[in-house]
Every structure is written in structure tokens, then in C-alpha cells.
Amino acid sequence: MSYISYQFFLFLGAVLLGYTVTPSKYKWCVLLAGSAVFYWMNSRWLTVFLLCTTTAVYAAARMLDSMEEGFSLAKGHLEREEKKRLKALVAGQKRGVVICGLAVAFGLLLWLKYGAFFAGCWQHLPHHWRLPQPPVKTRMFLPLGISYYTLQAAGYLIDVSRGKCKACRNFAKLALFLTFFPQITEGPIGRYDRLSAPLFEGHPFEYERFTKGLQRIVFGLFKKLVIADRVNLFVSAVFEESGTAPGGILLLAGILYTLQIYAEFSGCMDLVIGCAELFGIPLDENFARPFFAKSVSEFWRRWHITLGAWFKDYVFYSISLSKPFMRLSKFVRRRGNDFLGAVLPAAMALFFTWLGTGFWHGAAWKYAAYGLYYYLIMLAGMLLEPLFAKVCGSLRIHRQGRAFSLFAMGRTALAVVGGMLLFRAESVSEWGTILAGIFGRFSLRETLASVLRYDMDRKDFAVIAVGVVILLVIGILQEKGIHVREAIARRPLPVRWALYLALVMAVIVFGAYGRGYEAVDFIYGQF
Amino acid sequence: MDRLIEILEEIKPGVEYKAIPDLLEAKILDSLKIVQLVAELNDEFDIEITPIDVVPENFRNVDTILALVERLSEE
Known part of the structure; x- marks a missing residue:
């Protein structure tokens, strides 16, 4: 179930309705149930790997807490030297537990995501070494968001070992922390000390927060459907001919691909953060106007x-x-x-x-x-x-x-x-070919003459230009410390709603929809 | 305090360290400079700053850095 599908928004509405009508104490259970359903629908039996990681870090973190509590109790009766020795002993034991927990989490990631790669590397080792053939030959199926939840789980375990937070005593709550459905596919990678409280405490429905969440979702859709998916038409067409396309076109495709990834990934983050905002859960920001970096x-x-x-x-x-x-x-x-x-x-x-x-x-x-x-x-x-x-x-x-x-x-x-x-690029050598093409076949005249040959017409370029100007203006305002959403919220009702409607209409009218009105898959959703 | 300021001056000269309340927000200390600072502090004050201690609260300004050094010196 893609984030850009009517099924997802129906699902989101159902979970939000359930969350709103459930008593505060049990609201987190609704989120867990929603996350479990979402994960199961996307990964089916591969959910077992997520359960393995969750169980490993849960058990390891609980053990770390017990060790720390044992040390705190014992150290009160000890002399300075003995205390030091015990501290070193406990630190060694804790390190062992952390290594075991991380070994399970990263072991699964390495096996599922990198197994075929390692197997391929193994096969390239010299034949006269007479090494046995590795069992993994083809690409494995990947559980949804494994690259994200593994890092989140590892971060949690390390934070517990460093004393930054206490271990979660409730397995189901830890499972929710690792699988919260808006963020499981593409992050942001959450930290337990910041995310656990808002996730586990129930938030009543608030109209203002709800509208702010919706605004953020629509803005994310605007970035993804109007800018990123439209740019994708040009980028895909050019890279299919990367060996022959004019240098200027390749450079333009590089710039537009950068824009595509930015609009798509940051748009997805707007959507994800907006969804979480509907429930009153603040997620970490993943982008802060990167193209203003020096x-x-x-x-x-x-x-x-x-x-x-x-x-x-x-x-x-x-x-x-x-x-x-x-x-x-x-x-x-x-x-x-x-x-x-x-x-x-x-x-x-x-x-x-x-x-x-x-x-x-x-x-x-x-x-x-x-x-x-x-x-x-x-x-x-x-x-x-x-x-x-x-x-x-x-x-x-x-x-x-x-x-x-x-x-x-x-x-x-x-x-x-x-x-x-x-x-x-498909490989480092193809990257070299593209760079050689940019420098070797650069001609402004040829670029201008052929720019409309790659699946985007003047109207598409105009829509992208307007989109970029909107992003740029918002970026400049935010760099100056102006909170754009708050500034809009202070405007009179007709102005506010005119702006919101304009944004929704822009998504509907100018969104670049594919066959069957399906959006292009998220690039960062494939990790 | 003076030695700490000297070390910071060596890492990034020309900064009024005592006058700046947040060295991280002012983008004077980044992760690379923090590693350089930790290496110098470990050496100079014979302490061991570990990743657990590398949190914004400990590196916000000269007072918090000094407090960290004093705490680790006592341990």
C-alpha cells in the first residue's frame, strides 16, 4: 500500500477515527494495531524478521537495565577500588549484550539486503582458492523499511546502554516505536527518548492540529506529484539515452534528477510528518533547506x-x-x-x-x-x-x-x-560515461534544440519552474526565520482557504499521474 | 578556563568564546571540531571523554565544557 494511494488515505482515516474515539489510555493500542495491519499488508510473512529484531533489542535492553540496576544496588556497599572493578566488569557484560542485540538486528539486515551482494563478491574470488559456493544467489525479498527500522532499533539499544533512556518494559510499546506506520517506509529514523512519550500518551482530537497536518500532507503531495513525478518523465527519457544524449541535456537531467529526489523525498517526509501530526505525534524533521548549504x-x-x-x-x-x-x-x-x-x-x-x-x-x-x-x-x-x-x-x-x-x-x-x-547511474563506469558526455558533448545550441524531445513539453517546464519558485520563496522565508504556516494561519479565513484550495487544485490539475492514476514509486522507499 | 580557551583558539581562532552562549547553534563547533577538541582535552587534562559524553548539553559553551572536564577529572 503506497502512501500515494486512495487505499492509504482510507486506511489513515480509519485509524484516525479509531484513535479519536478510543480512551486516552488505550490510544497507543490503536496505533499499534494500525501499524501491524499496515506492515502485514505490505510484507506478509516477512513480518517475522521485524519481530525477530524487535524481540532481540527488547530482550537486550531489558538485560542492560537489570545489569545497571544491579550495579547501582551493589556499588553503595563497596570501596572505591572495588567499585571501579565492578563497574569495569558490568561495562564488559553490557558491551557483550549490546553486541549480541546488534548482531541479530544487523545480521538480518546483512543477510536479507546484502546477502546476494556478498555472494556475488565471493564468486569473484580467485577459483584456485577452491572456496565453497555461497548458498545465496538471487536477491532476497526485503521486509518493508528494514534499513530504517534496523537503525532505529540499534539506536534505541545503544541509547539504553549509554544510559540516555531506560529500557521499554512493554514489548508491544517497543513494537509500536519500531513500526509506527507513517514512518516505517521511509523514516524519519526516530529516537526513543524523543518519540516514545508522544507515541504512548494519548492525544485528544484538535481541530487546529488536524488542519495543520492536512496542510503538510497536501504540500507533500504537491512536491511529489506536481514536481517530482513530472521531472521523472524527462529524467527517465534522458538516462535511457545517456550514452548519446547531448552534454547539456545530461547536465540538465542531473540537475532535474537532484530536484526530483529532493521534491520526492522531502515531499514524502511532509506527508509522513503531516500524517503523524494528525495524531498529535511530532516526528523529527528530515530536511532543512539543503540547497542553502555552503x-x-x-x-x-x-x-x-x-x-x-x-x-x-x-x-x-x-x-x-x-x-x-x-x-x-x-x-x-x-x-x-x-x-x-x-x-x-x-x-x-x-x-x-x-x-x-x-x-x-x-x-x-x-x-x-x-x-x-x-x-x-x-x-x-x-x-x-x-x-x-x-x-x-x-x-x-x-x-x-x-x-x-x-x-x-x-x-x-x-x-x-x-x-x-x-x-x-547503473554503475560507476556508467557514471564516468555520463560525466564524459557532459564535458565531451556540451553544446548550448544542440541542448536548446533537443530539450523538448525528452517527454516534457513547454507546459511541463513552466509547471516545474513555478514549483521551484514556490519552493525557493518558502525556503528563503524559512531561512530568514519566518514560519510560513504560522504566517498563513494568521491571515483572514478567505485568504487562508483560497491558498489551501489553490494548493489542492494544483495537485489535482498539475499532478503528473501515470497509467491508472498511479504515482511513481518512492526512490527512498526501496531501502 | 584559560587553557580551555587556548585549546579552542587553536581549533578555531578569532572567536570570542566567553561571549558566545551556544557554540553549536553559532556553528563554531561541528562534529569534526568536537573530535579535535576531545582529543586535545583528553590529552591536556588526562581524562577520557567517551561518545556517551558527546551530547549538545556538554559542548554548548565554555562553561559546560569546563563542567564536563571537571566532572571527568573527579571520576
Whole structure:
């Protein structure tokens, strides 16, 4: 059941009705039942894998809590040295429990999502090693949202082990946290300390919140159906001829594909956050106007925020602050290289972080290349920063000025388009072919002459241009700290409703619907 | 306090550290700079800052960083 289908909206209405009429104490049960039905309808027997992960992290977190409680009781009667020894012992036991819990969660993810990839890599190992053939040969079926709920479950377990939150004592409530139906398909990846209370406490129906949720849903539909799905017509047609299309057309397709992913993924997040808002549940934001970023690292703090934050908190810091990395940093600084000593742990941890981020997107080498593409750009930025500051200083370039900011935004956007082309390409070599085509076959005349040959006419381009201007104006206002929805809510009723109706009409009239009025599948929904 | 300011100055010079209430919101400290800072603080004050301690509340300004260093020095 896709989020963009009348079945989903009927289902959403039914769950909302059930949630509204149920007493506060049991409202979370309605959400759990709705999430279970939604998951079962999408994954059928594959639901068993979700249950395995839930059970593993539930049991592991409960054990961690028991260990911590046992330690708290025992330490009161102990001397300082004994306390220290016991603390170290308990820390070791807790680490073992966390590793077991994570092994189940990530083991299932690796087996189901990456099994065929590993098997393929195995088969490429030299034949004279006479290795046995791996059992997994074809792609496995994937349970819905496995890449998202695995990270959410792992984050919960690590947070419990770090003492950030207590273990959930109710298995059904933990299951709801991991399967809440609006967010299971594409995130945002939630954190237990922020999401658990709003999920489990019942919220009465509020008209204002309800209308705000609906606005957000319609705005998400506008981004997805009017912009993303329309752009998809052009992008798909061009990439079918990526080997022969003019360079300018390929570049335009790269830019429009970047727009497509942004409009689609952020539109889906608007829809998801809007759905949760109907129930009074605030989800974490996943986008914060990424194309206003002045560097690639800032871009990733504004794009797919919850994924970046997950990798930062649980991978990057865990590696860069680990004892071996800190020792290495100390060693290098003692050798007299302070700069390298300071940068080295971060640079090495970033490598694993971006390799993981890349592979999270898919089981293929091109996704590893996708992660490492951003890693190399960030590494170059880190290492060249002192030189860059020196050059800007000597040329008297004001780095906080408007002109430099615009230049930095354009530079970042171009780097992102390069990354998106790699994301779209079938392989790294096809990416190379596309880049070679952009630079090798670039002709403005040919581009202008052939731009209307790729399934989009002038009207389509005009609709996209208007859509982009709307997104841009909203983005600029939000960057200035203006809350657009609140500003609209303060307008007189006729103005407000005229705006809402215009948005709904835009979705109905200008939505790019496919055969049978079905929307294009979400790209990020396939993880 | 003075040594902490010196370390912060080495990581990112030209900032009035004592006057800024939120170094994270002001985008002076990001995750890469926090790792550099942690390496320096561990070395200088002979403490061990772990990922558990790397939360916004501990790195918001010089006072909170100093409080973290003092707490870990006592442990």
C-alpha cells in the first residue's frame, strides 16, 4: 500500500477515527494495531524478521537495565577500588549484550539486503582458492523499511546502554516505536527518548492540529506529484539515452534528477510528518533547506538529517573517540604534527561513516562509491581549510559576505548534482560515461534544440519552474526565520482557504499521474 | 578556563568564546571540531571523554565544557 494511494488515505482515516474515539489510555493500542495491519499488508510473512529484531533489542535492553540496576544496588556497599572493578566488569557484560542485540538486528539486515551482494563478491574470488559456493544467489525479498527500522532499533539499544533512556518494559510499546506506520517506509529514523512519550500518551482530537497536518500532507503531495513525478518523465527519457544524449541535456537531467529526489523525498517526509501530526505525534524533521548549504558537510546536516545524525552519533563518534584512534592522535601530535594529530581521528572515522552511509543506500559497489565521493570532498575540505583560509585572507575575500555565500551554495549544489548522477547511474563506469558526455558533448545550441524531445513539453517546464519558485520563496522565508504556516494561519479565513484550495487544485490539475492514476514509486522507499 | 580557551583558539581562532552562549547553534563547533577538541582535552587534562559524553548539553559553551572536564577529572 503506497502512501500515494486512495487505499492509504482510507486506511489513515480509519485509524484516525479509531484513535479519536478510543480512551486516552488505550490510544497507543490503536496505533499499534494500525501499524501491524499496515506492515502485514505490505510484507506478509516477512513480518517475522521485524519481530525477530524487535524481540532481540527488547530482550537486550531489558538485560542492560537489570545489569545497571544491579550495579547501582551493589556499588553503595563497596570501596572505591572495588567499585571501579565492578563497574569495569558490568561495562564488559553490557558491551557483550549490546553486541549480541546488534548482531541479530544487523545480521538480518546483512543477510536479507546484502546477502546476494556478498555472494556475488565471493564468486569473484580467485577459483584456485577452491572456496565453497555461497548458498545465496538471487536477491532476497526485503521486509518493508528494514534499513530504517534496523537503525532505529540499534539506536534505541545503544541509547539504553549509554544510559540516555531506560529500557521499554512493554514489548508491544517497543513494537509500536519500531513500526509506527507513517514512518516505517521511509523514516524519519526516530529516537526513543524523543518519540516514545508522544507515541504512548494519548492525544485528544484538535481541530487546529488536524488542519495543520492536512496542510503538510497536501504540500507533500504537491512536491511529489506536481514536481517530482513530472521531472521523472524527462529524467527517465534522458538516462535511457545517456550514452548519446547531448552534454547539456545530461547536465540538465542531473540537475532535474537532484530536484526530483529532493521534491520526492522531502515531499514524502511532509506527508509522513503531516500524517503523524494528525495524531498529535511530532516526528523529527528530515530536511532543512539543503540547497542553502555552503559546504557538502553542511548539506548533509540539512539533507536526510536523521540518517546523518544516526551515523554521526553511533558510528562517527564511536570510532573517532575510541581508544585506538585517540592513541593514534596523541602519537602523531607528539611527533610534532598538531594539525594532522587533530584531523586524523576524524578523517579516519569519516571514512567508515561514509562507507556505511553509502552501503546503507544499497547493496552495490556504486553505493560505496557514492559514500566515498562525499568522503573525499569533505576530506579535501578539511585538509585544505588552512590553505583556503590563507588564500581568502590574502585576496581579502570576505567569506561571510553575500557574494561568497552564493558562490559557496552554487559550488555545493554542483557537487551534489555530481553525487546524484552517481546515485542514478547503473554503475560507476556508467557514471564516468555520463560525466564524459557532459564535458565531451556540451553544446548550448544542440541542448536548446533537443530539450523538448525528452517527454516534457513547454507546459511541463513552466509547471516545474513555478514549483521551484514556490519552493525557493518558502525556503528563503524559512531561512530568514519566518514560519510560513504560522504566517498563513494568521491571515483572514478567505485568504487562508483560497491558498489551501489553490494548493489542492494544483495537485489535482498539475499532478503528473501515470497509467491508472498511479504515482511513481518512492526512490527512498526501496531501502 | 584559560587553557580551555587556548585549546579552542587553536581549533578555531578569532572567536570570542566567553561571549558566545551556544557554540553549536553559532556553528563554531561541528562534529569534526568536537573530535579535535576531545582529543586535545583528553590529552591536556588526562581524562577520557567517551561518545556517551558527546551530547549538545556538554559542548554548548565554555562553561559546560569546563563542567564536563571537571566532572571527568573527579571520576
